[in-house]
Amino acid sequence: MTAQASSTNPPAASPRKYVPETEGLNREFFENCASGTLHLQHCDECATYRHPPRYYCQHCFSDRWSWEPSSGQGTVASWVTSHFTVDRGWVDELPYTTVVVELDEGPRLLGAIRNMTVDDLHLGKPVRLVGEPKRDDFVFFWVEPLEAG
Amino acid sequence: MTTNLRGEAAIVGVAETDYMRGADRTIPELILQASMAAIRDAGLTPADIDGVIPPPGFISTEEIAANLGMPEVRYSITVHMGGASPTAALQSAAMAISTGIANAVLVTLGWNGYSAMRPRPGVAPSRRKLDLGPVLEVSRNFYTPYGVRSAAQWYSLYLQRYVDLYDVQPTDAAEIALASREHAQLNDKAQMRGRPMRLQEYLDSPPIAGPLRKLDCCLETDCAAAVVLTSAERARDLPHSPVLYLGGAEGHPDPADEITNRPELLRLGLHYAAPRAFAMAGVKPTDMDFLQIYDCFTYVVMMELEALGICEPGGAKDFVKGGNIRLGGRYPMNTHGGLLSQGHCWGLNHLVEATRQLRHEAGAAQVAGCELGVVTGYGDLGDGSIAVLGRDR
Numbered sequence: 001m002t003a004q005a006s007s008t009n010p011p012a013a014s015p016r017k018y019v020p021e022t023e024g025l026n027r028e029f030f031e032n033c034a035s036g037t038l039h040l041q042h043c044d045e046c047a048t049y050r051h052p053p054r055y056y057c058q059h060c061f062s063d064r065w066s067w068e069p070s071s072g073q074g075t076v077a078s079w080v081t082s083h084f085t086v087d088r089g090w091v092d093e094l095p096y097t098t099v100v101v102e103l104d105e106g107p108r109l110l111g112a113i114r115n116m117t118v119d120d121l122h123l124g125k126p127v128r129l130v131g132e133p134k135r136d137d138f139v140f141f142w143v144e145p146l147e148a149g
Numbered sequence: 150m151t152t153n154l155r156g157e158a159a160i161v162g163v164a165e166t167d168y169m170r171g172a173d174r175t176i177p178e179l180i181l182q183a184s185m186a187a188i189r190d191a192g193l194t195p196a197d198i199d200g201v202i203p204p205p206g207f208i209s210t211e212e213i214a215a216n217l218g219m220p221e222v223r224y225s226i227t228v229h230m231g232g233a234s235p236t237a238a239l240q241s242a243a244m245a246i247s248t249g250i251a252n253a254v255l256v257t258l259g260w261n262g263y264s265a266m267r268p269r270p271g272v273a274p275s276r277r278k279l280d281l282g283p284v285l286e287v288s289r290n291f292y293t294p295y296g297v298r299s300a301a302q303w304y305s306l307y308l309q310r311y312v313d314l315y316d317v318q319p320t321d322a323a324e325i326a327l328a329s330r331e332h333a334q335l336n337d338k339a340q341m342r343g344r345p346m347r348l349q350e351y352l353d354s355p356p357i358a359g360p361l362r363k364l365d366c367c368l369e370t371d372c373a374a375a376v377v378l379t380s381a382e383r384a385r386d387l388p389h390s391p392v393l394y395l396g397g398a399e400g401h402p403d404p405a406d407e408i409t410n411r412p413e414l415l416r417l418g419l420h421y422a423a424p425r426a427f428a429m430a431g432v433k434p435t436d437m438d439f440l441q442i443y444d445c446f447t448y449v450v451m452m453e454l455e456a457l458g459i460c461e462p463g464g465a466k467d468f469v470k471g472g473n474i475r476l477g478g479r480y481p482m483n484t485h486g487g488l489l490s491q492g493h494c495w496g497l498n499h500l501v502e503a504t505r506q507l508r509h510e511a512g513a514a515q516v517a518g519c520e521l522g523v524v525t526g527y528g529d530l531g532d533g534s535i536a537v538l539g540r541d542r
Contacts, residue, residue, distance in 0.1 A: 018293050026290045052287050052407055078409070080305040082296060083356040084363075086266070090296030095356075098295045100306065100409045108409040112295050140294060 017089035022137045025053040032067040033139040036131050039067040040105055051107035072129035073146060074103035081118055097121070099143040101129050111141035120145065154240075155429055157247035159384035159391035159541065162191025162377035163501045168340045168492025170263045172371035176207050176277045179373035180259035181216050187375035188217070192388040193253060198377070200224040200251030202238040204258035204495070205231075206280035213257070224251040229283050230399065231528025232443055233418065234258070235376075235497040237399040239536045242378045252379060258497045259373025266369065284529045287407045300445060301366060303530060305359025306408045307415055308448045312360045314415070315463035319362065322447040323351045324469045325482075326364050326489055329444065331475060333486030335513040340368050341490040365447040367488035374497040376504065385541070392507045395521075396430025396537040398422035408530050419456035419525060419533030426523075427458070430537040434459040437537075438519035439506055440480050441499035443527040444487040453525050456533065476514060484514040496526045500536070507540040 022030050029052075032039040040049045045062035056063055078100040085091055097113045099121065111129050113121075126146035131139040164186030166172075166179050174182075180203075188195055195217040201210040202225070210225040224245045228234040235258055242254035261275050268274045292298065311317065330346040333339035346364070354364040384391035400422030402411055427434060434457045444450045451465035459480070460468040468474075474482035485491045485502035492498060503524045505511045516522075519540070526534035 017296075018289075018298075020289045020294065022290060026286065030290075051410060052291055058404075078306055078310055078414075080297065080302055080309060080359045082302055082358045084301075084358065085296055085299070087293075087296045087298055093296070096296060098297050098302075110291055110295050110297065110409060138294075 018087070019134050019138050025055060027137050028067075029053045030138050031136065033131050034133050034136050036133055038070045038072045038129055038131055040070050040103070040107055041065050042068040049105040049107050051109060070103060070105055072103070072131070074101045074127060074129065076100070076121055076123055076125040076127055077102040077108050079118070079121055099127065101127055101143055103129065109141060111143035114142040115144045153429060154243045154247055154397070155395050155431065156381055156393050158243040158378045158394045159381045160376050160394065160500070160504045160538070161379050161384045161387045161389060161391060162187040162189070162193065163375070163504045164190055165338065165374040165494065165498055165501050166259070166372050168338055168494070169371045170340070170369070171267070171269050172261070172264065176259055176261055176275055177212060177216070179371070180208050180257055180375075181213065183259060183373035183375040184213060184255055184257045185217060187257070187377050188255065190389070191253075191377040191379070193377065195219050198253050198255050200242065200245050200254030202226055202228065202241060202254060202256045204260070205229045205234055205282070207260055207277045213255070224254065229280065230526070230532040230534060231284070232445060232495045233399065233526035233528040233532040233534040235495055235500060236397070236524055236526030236536050237534035239378065239394055239500070240397045240399060240534075243394045243397065246378060246380050252383070254378045255375060256378070256497070257373065257375035258495050260495070261371050262493050263369040263371045284406060291407075299358070301358045301361050303408060304446060304449060305361060307531075308361070308446070309359040310414055311448060311452060315466065317448070317451065317466050319352060319360075320348070321466035321469065322360075322365055322451065323348055325444065325447040325450050325474070326351055328469070328475045329483050329487045329489040332484050332514060333490035336486050336491055339486040339491040340370065341486060360448060361446055367445045367493050368490070370492035370494065372492050372494045374494045374501055376497065376500050381541070390508050391541040392504045393539045393541055394536060395432070395539045396426040396428070397535055398425040398429070399532070399534045402531040405530060405532060415452065417452060417456055417527070417531045417533050419453050419527065419535060422533050422535050423457045426535040426537050432521060432537060434523070437480065437521055437523050439484060439503070439516045439522040440474070440482040441484070441503045441522065441524045442482055443496045443499065443525045444483055444489050445527060447489070449527060453527060453533070457523065457525070476516070481516050484511065484516065495528070496524070499524045503538050507538055
């Protein structure tokens with residue numbers, strides 16, 4: 001499983017999975033997800049959700065937002081299967097599939113595939129994004145099928 | 150618009166180092182050697198250069214000026230668009246020249262694209278690094294933790310959609326790799342000279358990510374190149390036939406720092422830039438005599454051809470067939486071998502080749518009588534740039 005990267009150990013040279021040192025608005029995002037429940041940035045003015053975190057709303061340019069809980073439910077929007085990697089933290093898992101989930105609220109996030117295989121994927125498949133806190137300022141996301149089995 | 154850069158500036162000097170797997174010189178040495186050679190090719194001295202556009206990382210304007218001997222630099226800027234940087238830099242150079250801010254501008258780039266990952270035994274890896282600024286923050290927080298950290302993986306997030314939407318087959322993309330390899334056989338400096346490729350070799354090459362096989366991917370290279378621009382008026386007194394900057398532009402996807410939340414996943418920076426560049430130049434894509442297309446990956450080339458408007462969306466797979474993009478065809482493409490088979494110099498090698506073509510000095514790869522050509526750049530998470538170049542009449 002994902003191990004915490006030491007800050008003295010450059011990510012590229014680490015044999016373990018990379019865990020970013022987060023800061024600013026991205027850190028705020030992860031801190032709000034640290035309970036294990038995904039929270040999305042939500043514009044207080046025009047009520048749209050957005051990701052990745054931004055300081056101004058792209059629709060109404062407001063700088064007022066809050067972090068709203070999300071069920072993590074959505075559908076498969078895209079995926080990429082990697083057969084080669086320069087990442088030593090992932091080389092033992094080749095080939096691995098990374099899924100782009102379009103949440104019901106609109107924003108899309110990447111996650112690692114779990115409890116299914118690439119053969120189970122199709123565009124629009126109902127899935128759920130599940131957070132696994134790795135540190136109080138970083139959460140790793142898994143993508144699971146919404147229906148069991 | 151009250152002003153137009155069309156024909157205001159010209160490329161007057163070009164140079165490139167060898168394309169190497171493991172250079173015995175440092176990155177600054179490679180950049181300085183290419184720069185000095187380009188300045189000499191222009192019939193100028195370093196003291197004539199008063200504008201410098203260095204790459205994003207690896208070296209500074211100050212170091213270039215101090216080492217080559219440029220007593221008065223009046224203009225310096227760096228373009229942060231990854232592989233789209235050198236071709237986008239021409240726009241800044243032409244602006245500086247047309248406004249009189251600078252008289253002669255050096256655009257240069259060099260790097261250790263091979264040695265950064267594979268240092269020579271006993272040699273410490275260079276501390277000279279690429280500045281990844283524009284793409285670093287989103288990618289390190291939301292892609293890298295999932296093992297998605299290479300260009301092949303990033304771009305597959307839309308290339309997979311592209312091939313699914315338009316039913317693009319490996320044999321379609323193969324044509325781009327095969328044409329580049331064929332052209333490289335004519336080029337003394339090409340890394341893949343002497344190594345012709347057959348379709349089966351391409352099809353047998355191992356998968357990398359998404360639709361990409363190994364032979365869809367560009368080479369790893371240690372190299373440097375440089376081009377020098379000045380006013381078209383002054384260019385006519387210099388040794389070589391001037392190559393006019395007729396039009397150009399840069400473009401950025403929306404948003405540029407993140408792929409997955411783009412409303413239009415298949416709209417690249419070049420889709421925004423290309424119409425502006427052709428309008429500035431007053432010519433059509435179909436007027437081009439050759440194409441030098443940024444070829445980090447074969448499928449990216451297909452998307453760029455469509456962004457240029459030289460074929461319809463989804464039409465690239467047919468456009469590249471039947472010898473159309475090979476020497477002797479209607480639109481010879483990457484006549485030097487490109488990043489796929491000559492070497493990877495961030496597309497500055499495409500600008501060098503386009504200049505040689507329009508000077509009619511391209512040797513065995515010469516496109517007979519060519520007058521107009523286009524160069525594209527592509528980088529970071531889909532940024533794009535374009536230059537429409539023409540032979541002075």
